[in-house]
Amino acid sequence: MGLTNATADQIVLWVVVPYVTFAVLVVGSIWRYRYDKFGWTTRSSELYEKRLLRWGSPMFHFGLLFVVLGHFLGLVIPKSWTEAVGISEPQYHFVATWMGSIAALVAVAGLLILIYRRRATGPVFLATTKTDKLMYVFLAGSLLSGAWATVQTQVIASGHGYDYRETISPWFRSLWYLQPEPALMAGVPAAFQVHITVAMLLFALWPFTRLVHAFSAPVQYPFRPYVVYRSREASVTSRAPRPGWDPTSTPPR
Amino acid sequence: MKVMAQMSMVMNLDKCIGCHTCSVTCKQAWTNRTGTEYVWFNNVETRPGLGYPRTYEDQDTWQGGWVRTKRGKLKLRAGGRAKKLASIFANPKLPSIHDYYEPWTYEYDMLLSAPAGEHTPVAKPKSLLTGDDMSIQWSANWDDDLGGSTATMQDDPILKHMSEHVAEELEQTFMFYLPRICEHCLNPSCVASCPSGAMYKRVEDGIVLVDQDQCRGWRMCVTGCPYKKVYFNHKTGKAEKCTLCYPRIEVGLPTVCSETCVGRLRYLGLVLYDADKVGAAAATEAEEDLLAAQRAVFLDPNDPEVVAAARREGIPDDWITAAQRSPIWKLIHDYEVALPLHPEYRTLPMVWYIPPLSPVVDVVASSGNDGEDGRTLFAAISQLRIPLEYLAGLFTAGDTGPVERVLRRLAAMRSGMREVNLGREFPEEHAAAVGMTGDQVQEMYRLLAIAKYEERYVIPTAHTEVARELEEMACSLDFEGGPGMGGSGPFGTSSGQPTPVAVENFHALAARQTADSPHTPSSPSRVNLLNWDGRGRPSGLFPPDDGGGQDAGGPGTLPGGRQDATNEEPGGFEGSAR
Ligand code: HEM
Ligand code: SF4
Ligand code: SF4
Numbered sequence: 118m119g120l121t122n123a124t125a126d127q128i129v130l131w132v133v134v135p136y137v138t139f140a141v142l143v144v145g146s147i148w149r150y151r152y153d154k155f156g157w158t159t160r161s162s163e164l165y166e167k168r169l170l171r172w173g174s175p176m177f178h179f180g181l182l183f184v185v186l187g188h189f190l191g192l193v194i195p196k197s198w199t200e201a202v203g204i205s206e207p208q209y210h211f212v213a214t215w216m217g218s219i220a221a222l223v224a225v226a227g228l229l230i231l232i233y234r235r236r237a238t239g240p241v242f243l244a245t246t247k248t249d250k251l252m253y254v255f256l257a258g259s260l261l262s263g264a265w266a267t268v269q270t271q272v273i274a275s276g277h278g279y280d281y282r283e284t285i286s287p288w289f290r291s292l293w294y295l296q297p298e299p300a301l302m303a304g305v306p307a308a309f310q311v312h313i314t315v316a317m318l319l320f321a322l323w324p325f326t327r328l329v330h331a332f333s334a335p336v337q338y339p340f341r342p343y344v345v346y347r348s349r350e351a352s353v354t355s356r357a358p359r360p361g362w363d364p365t366s367t368p369p370r
Numbered sequence: 371m372k373v374m375a376q377m378s379m380v381m382n383l384d385k386c387i388g389c390h391t392c393s394v395t396c397k398q399a400w401t402n403r404t405g406t407e408y409v410w411f412n413n414v415e416t417r418p419g420l421g422y423p424r425t426y427e428d429q430d431t432w433q434g435g436w437v438r439t440k441r442g443k444l445k446l447r448a449g450g451r452a453k454k455l456a457s458i459f460a461n462p463k464l465p466s467i468h469d470y471y472e473p474w475t476y477e478y479d480m481l482l483s484a485p486a487g488e489h490t491p492v493a494k495p496k497s498l499l500t501g502d503d504m505s506i507q508w509s510a511n512w513d514d515d516l517g518g519s520t521a522t523m524q525d526d527p528i529l530k531h532m533s534e535h536v537a538e539e540l541e542q543t544f545m546f547y548l549p550r551i552c553e554h555c556l557n558p559s560c561v562a563s564c565p566s567g568a569m570y571k572r573v574e575d576g577i578v579l580v581d582q583d584q585c586r587g588w589r590m591c592v593t594g595c596p597y598k599k600v601y602f603n604h605k606t607g608k609a610e611k612c613t614l615c616y617p618r619i620e621v622g623l624p625t626v627c628s629e630t631c632v633g634r635l636r637y638l639g640l641v642l643y644d645a646d647k648v649g650a651a652a653a654t655e656a657e658e659d660l661l662a663a664q665r666a667v668f669l670d671p672n673d674p675e676v677v678a679a680a681r682r683e684g685i686p687d688d689w690i691t692a693a694q695r696s697p698i699w700k701l702i703h704d705y706e707v708a709l710p711l712h713p714e715y716r717t718l719p720m721v722w723y724i725p726p727l728s729p730v731v732d733v734v735a736s737s738g739n740d741g742e743d744g745r746t747l748f749a750a751i752s753q754l755r756i757p758l759e760y761l762a763g764l765f766t767a768g769d770t771g772p773v774e775r776v777l778r779r780l781a782a783m784r785s786g787m788r789e790v791n792l793g794r795e796f797p798e799e800h801a802a803a804v805g806m807t808g809d810q811v812q813e814m815y816r817l818l819a820i821a822k823y824e825e826r827y828v829i830p831t832a833h834t835e836v837a838r839e840l841e842e843m844a845c846s847l848d849f850e851g852g853p854g855m856g857g858s859g860p861f862g863t864s865s866g867q868p869t870p871v872a873v874e875n876f877h878a879l880a881a882r883q884t885a886d887s888p889h890t891p892s893s894p895s896r897v898n899l900l901n902w903d904g905r906g907r908p909s910g911l912f913p914p915d916d917g918g919g920q921d922a923g924g925p926g927t928l929p930g931g932r933q934d935a936t937n938e939e940p941g942g943f944e945g946s947a948r
Binding site for chain 2: 158162239341345
């Protein structure tokens with residue numbers, strides 16, 4: 118196994134591209150954070166328009182949260198584990214397909230509302246940057262191709278549908294073990310191959326778009342005191358203090 | 371006891387002439403940028419009126435500030451942490467731009483450059499959001515001087531709250547101006563609402579600020595503030611608010627709004643308070659008791675125990691002295707004439723107001739009586755329920771008692787000082803009737819009427835035994851992303867590294883000379899002379915020269931030998947290292 122029985126295309130597409138994507142995502146995000154903390158924001162457009170956003174944004178985000186959760190269960194948790202706790206493949210398949218489809222439907226509907234809103238509301242459209250547009254192409258591409266792959270291989274297809282937990286999931290995990298097995302991807306339906314490729318491009322684009330806001334989801338909010346105090350000292354300069362500029366004080370005894 | 375110092379403000383409403391100078395100078399200093407066109411850190415409202423943003427005081431709608439739960443704990447009115455996070459994707463209580471107003475400009479250029487024609491050229495209003503023609507519907511002070519208020523006044527949240535007889539008697543209209551800035555609250559609900567912890571209260575002087583590098587645009591603070599004094603910059607996607615002009619305060623200068631106030635009605639100074647008592651005071655059960663509760667949080671700077679405790683907390687001696695001389699402390703504590711705006715929001719606001727006696731005086735004078743006679747004024751104060759109740763709705767959660775006491779003190783001062791001006795003794799019985807001595811009233815008169823700059827603004831400088839900000843002066847141009855940046859960064863407006871002030875100013879100057887309006891001017895060669903400060907030579911200052919040469923050629927020179935960059939896009943900075 119490993120790389121020996123894989124073709125060159127497979128190695129490029131299922132080993133090189135994922136690792137490059139990962140590197141761009143990590144290095145890009147660190148660079149963006151250091152270079153551009155000020156630009157790291159949702160750039161909310163709610164001030165301009167509320168009516169459509171009130172539906173579109175929660176539908177998209179909540180739908181997406183469940184989709185992400187589903188991806189975690191499907192890709193990260195090995196089949197043997199779910200079977201060990203007594204969940205059979207048909208059971209898993211049924212739940213995953215239906216829950217996944219509903220979540221995807223909500224997310225896609227939300228996304229369509231958001232895109233329509235971006236285009237149709239004057240001030241929102243004016244506030245849309247080129248990067249936003251590019252991001253939306255890949256975001257919509259990933260969502261729609263993923264939804265299509267599910268519909269085509271799981272819903273329409275006869276029988277129990279395609280068992281990606283025998284191919285895609287082990288391949289995905291193999292990347293993390295640093296023992297990539299691109300050959301696993303050989304027989305995967307084209308719809309999934311397209312979905313994964315577009316998603317990888319989206320991740321490579323991620324650090325350079327507004328999507329970085331997802332990384333600063335305010336998970337710490339419930340755990341901090343309500344009112345935050347800060348000393349003026351810390352923010353006195355835009356530059357880090359340099360050696361030799363310590364304030365005068367009596368030496369410690 | 372944990373002693374903390376708070377820089378605070380008192381405004382004497384009787385002296386406000388509603389000129390909006392404070393708003394304009396504040397806007398020029400802080401919010402004359404794209405993304406903040408609709409933002410007024412300082413605004414002046416005519417009351418009764420809807421305020422800015424419209425009906426912001428109606429907390430049933432906007433859900434700002436805190437509420438006390440049945441178990442006596444404080445909760446954000448818009449919902450606790452879990453609810454905040456659950457509604458983060460679309461904040462249901464965020465005012466939309468139309469609740470403020472759609473910002474606009476006029477196509478002034480048409481007045482100068484319209485081709486000869488049959489009709490006089492007009493400057494059409496253009497939306498600053500879309501650049502399209504627009505019909506102006508509302509603004510930050512649309513009902514100024516009660517203009518058009520027969521159509522809108524019934525929506526004033528304070529009037530709505532008052533008893534029904536008010537509506538009928540509204541014909542005897544009274545009015546006054548209410549200038550507003552951020553309250554720099556002791557218990558700020560904006561800070562509490564910020565999911566990313568980007569908003570904070572400064573330990574040293576209590577100024578409430580937004581860390582622009584940490585704000586992630588969740589826009590919860592806008593909802594959290596019951597005074598709607600946090601604004602969302604729609605271009606940068608970050609929250610911005612009144613900074614109490616901290617760069618000025620730090621060097622001992624008053625805020626821009628105070629400095630330029632035509633009525634000289636603003637006072638700035640320190641108040642010491644006990645931070646340990648803030649939570650309990652804000653959770654006081656009855657809303658009418660909140661005023662007393664907040665007063666009880668303050669500490670007397672002349673009390674030796676307080677001074678010792680302040681020293682232990684590391685408050686420098688010159689700050690303690692400043693707190694002892696503070697005009698704010700005198701107005702709040704010694705004379706007890708200043709009241710907080712909407713204590714019922716439970717944020718413990720720290721910009722206080724001396725309620726206006728003028729509505730009462732106006733009624734007395736217009737009915738042919740003597741508006742400076744003590745007894746007439748006292749009688750009028752207790753009879754004129756509507757102004758009294760209205761003021762109570764603003765300053766004391768509806769309790770007319772404290773408002774009445776303040777107005778009586780002001781009336782005693784007014785009538786007593788007339789006697790003094792006529793060469794008679796100060797009538798002690800007037801002072802005694804309001805629980806003061808004649809000397810005290812005259813001292814108060816001095817502070818309210820003739821106090822000079824140094825007495826109105828007692829501002830200790832920040833302690834900066836650190837010289838590192840001076841670094842910026844040393845070499846302002848050799849930083850990353852150097853000159854030639856400015857305006858729009860790679861990831862949207864102003865993204866990228868912070869720009870040193872020197873460079874930012876340079877670009878602002880260049881941009882100001884050439885920028886005119888957000889929509890394409892009808893003749894690109896025009897320069898807005900109103901924006902031109904006489905330095906450099908903006909392109910288009912002279913008509914295009916077809917022969918070539920002259921105008922397209924050499925850039926003008928700024929004083930100091932710097933080349934200006936106005937003939938090209940900002941970016942051509944000759945002589946820089948890059
Ligand atoms: C749990 C973490 C997340 C939080 C708290 C969050 C929150 C937000 C908020 C507050 C907005 C601004 C909405 C507005 O007022 O205009 C927004 C916009 C957006 N978010 Fe998220 N988000 C999260 C995760 C994500 C993820 C994972 C994605 C995509 C993969 C995403 C994609 C978007 C997009 C595309 C927009 C722009 C919507 C538009 O205005 O067209 N978000 N998000
Ligand atoms: S008035 Fe100022 S400090 Fe108080 S809640 Fe509003 S923004 Fe915060
Ligand atoms: S500048 Fe002074 S007098 Fe004029 S509106 Fe502002 S507070 Fe009132």
